[in-house]
Amino acid sequence: MSRSEDLFAQAQLAIPGGVNSPVRAFNGVGGSPIFIERADGAYMYDADGQRYIDYVGSWGPMILGHNNAAIREATHAAVDRGLSFGTPTSSEITMAEKIKALVPSIEKVRMVNSGTEATMTAIRLARGFTGRDKILKFEGCYHGHADALLVKAGSGLLTLGVPNSPGIPEDFAKHTLTVTFNDIESVRQIFAEHGQDIATIIVEPVAGNMNCIPPAPGFLEGLREVCDEYGSVLIFDEVMSGFRVARGGAQEYFNVIPDLTTLGKVIGGGMPVGAFGGKREIMDYIAPVGPVYQAGTLSGNPVAMAAGLAALSQLDDEALYPQLDAKVERLVTGMQERADAAGIPFTTNRAGSMFGFFFSTDAEVTSYAQATQCNMEHFRKFYHSMLKQGIYLAPSAFEAGFMSAVHSDADIDATLDAASNAFAELKQ
Numbered sequence: 214m215s216r217s218e219d220l221f222a223q224a225q226l227a228i229p230g231g232v233n234s235p236v237r238a239f240n241g242v243g244g245s246p247i248f249i250e251r252a253d254g255a256y257m258y259d260a261d262g263q264r265y266i267d268y269v270g271s272w273g274p275m276i277l278g279h280n281n282a283a284i285r286e287a288t289h290a291a292v293d294r295g296l297s298f299g300t301p302t303s304s305e306i307t308m309a310e311k312i313k314a315l316v317p318s319i320e321k322v323r324m325v326n327s328g329t330e331a332t333m334t335a336i337r338l339a340r341g342f343t344g345r346d347k348i349l350k351f352e353g354c355y356h357g358h359a360d361a362l363l364v365k366a367g368s369g370l371l372t373l374g375v376p377n378s379p380g381i382p383e384d385f386a387k388h389t390l391t392v393t394f395n396d397i398e399s400v401r402q403i404f405a406e407h408g409q410d411i412a413t414i415i416v417e418p419v420a421g422n423m424n425c426i427p428p429a430p431g432f433l434e435g436l437r438e439v440c441d442e443y444g445s446v447l448i449f450d451e452v453m454s455g456f457r458v459a460r461g462g463a464q465e466y467f468n469v470i471p472d473l474t475t476l477g478k479v480i481g482g483g484m485p486v487g488a489f490g491g492k493r494e495i496m497d498y499i500a501p502v503g504p505v506y507q508a509g510t511l512s513g514n515p516v517a518m519a520a521g522l523a524a525l526s527q528l529d530d531e532a533l534y535p536q537l538d539a540k541v542e543r544l545v546t547g548m549q550e551r552a553d554a555a556g557i558p559f560t561t562n563r564a565g566s567m568f569g570f571f572f573s574t575d576a577e578v579t580s581y582a583q584a585t586q587c588n589m590e591h592f593r594k595f596y597h598s599m600l601k602q603g604i605y606l607a608p609s610a611f612e613a614g615f616m617s618a619v620h621s622d623a624d625i626d627a628t629l630d631a632a633s634n635a636f637a638e639l640k641q
């Protein structure tokens with residue numbers, strides 16, 4: 214038994230499923246998760262001493278690689294000044310100003326502790342601001358685990374949502390309408406029926422929780438138009454795409470400006486941080502200036518702000534985003550070439566430093582339905598072959614991959630060599 218297997222057996226006795234977040238348990242790929250002891254740069258090292266080239270990056274935050282020196286030093290210095298005060302601090306102003314400077318839609322911003330908190334509150338704010346109850350989301354988009362957002366489509370296009378999990382009252386879920394990502398006609402249809410009651414559309418502008426699916430041309434623009442027409446609030450959930458698809462997020466890249474934006478992952482530099490922000494008139498609807506309540510004991514925590522600011526200040530490097538793009542291109546084109554050479558049906562998507570691989574016979578994957586129809590057996594076998602060869606990919610076919618600034622061409626080439634072996638094994 215490996216040390217990781219041993220730890221997993223132990224963990225399951227004290228922690229539900231042995232993990233503190235479900236996807237870590239490897240249910241999507243089978244087998245036992247690896248327990249990581251430390252990470253540095255592009256690499257993670259497990260409890261058995263094996264090194265992995267990491268394309269998960271703690272599920273997105275590690276755009277600068279693990280154990281970044283400036284983040285580490287800023288965090289240490291903040292720790293020396295005290296862990297939490299429960300009062301305003303100047304670092305929160307610096308953070309708010311930095312986010313405003315980077316994200317086009319944000320005029321005011323409130324810090325929270327996770328992406329889930331950010332989306333949950335953005336929804337409440339949109340409902341309070343518009344005085345409407347219904348919200349519209351897209352099948353396959355994930356926005357954290359708040360009740361209103363853990364909802365899937367009922368049967369038929371124009372039906373109301375049903376809970377995705379026990380514990381969510383149907384009375385809550387019925388206010389969530391769910392339609393098809395990248396299908397603007399389904400949005401227009403549902404607005405024609407319910408538009409005056411819809412507080413908000415929430416969308417991942419680049420979907421990263423059904424693998425990686427960029428928006429179809431005109432889709433985000435269409436959402437903007439529909440929201441303008443019906444007076445609904447457009448929320449871009451950029452918890453994942455923020456600072457990844459481009460420095461200013463997907464909204465900058467696609468030049469579509471939402472009313473509210475939710476952020477997380479990269480803004481914490483690895484610490485638990487989220488944020489929501491947007492138009493001044495909407496943000497001033499939140500307590501203590503406005504009537505919509507929201508609060509947090511540790512929100513704007515000085516250690517988390519120090520880590521996040523140290524991360525965000527490194528994104529100003531002009532070379533960073535073109536380099537990330539070039540690395541992702543090297544990886545995805547290399548993967549495609551190797552899959553083609555092995556005769557494995559395969560296609561890829563990418564957006565900035567996010568990417569996705571699909572074991573699909575379709576030339577292009579643009580929808581949730583296509584993502585769910587991929588060859589899962591191929592994915593699982595490929596996954597374990599790559600893992601054995603020291604390449605750590607997300608243990609689920611429905612997660613985007615992430616490139617960091619410190620992955621070298623040699624790391625990518627080693628990944629491609631491993632992929633050649635893995636594709637060959639699929640043929641056996």
Ligand code: PLP
Nearest residue numbers: 327328329355356357452453477
């Ligand atoms: N929104 C998106 C787009 C996400 O990808 C995630 C997490 O993966 C969340 C929200 C929830 O963030 P957190 O896990 O920090 O609560």
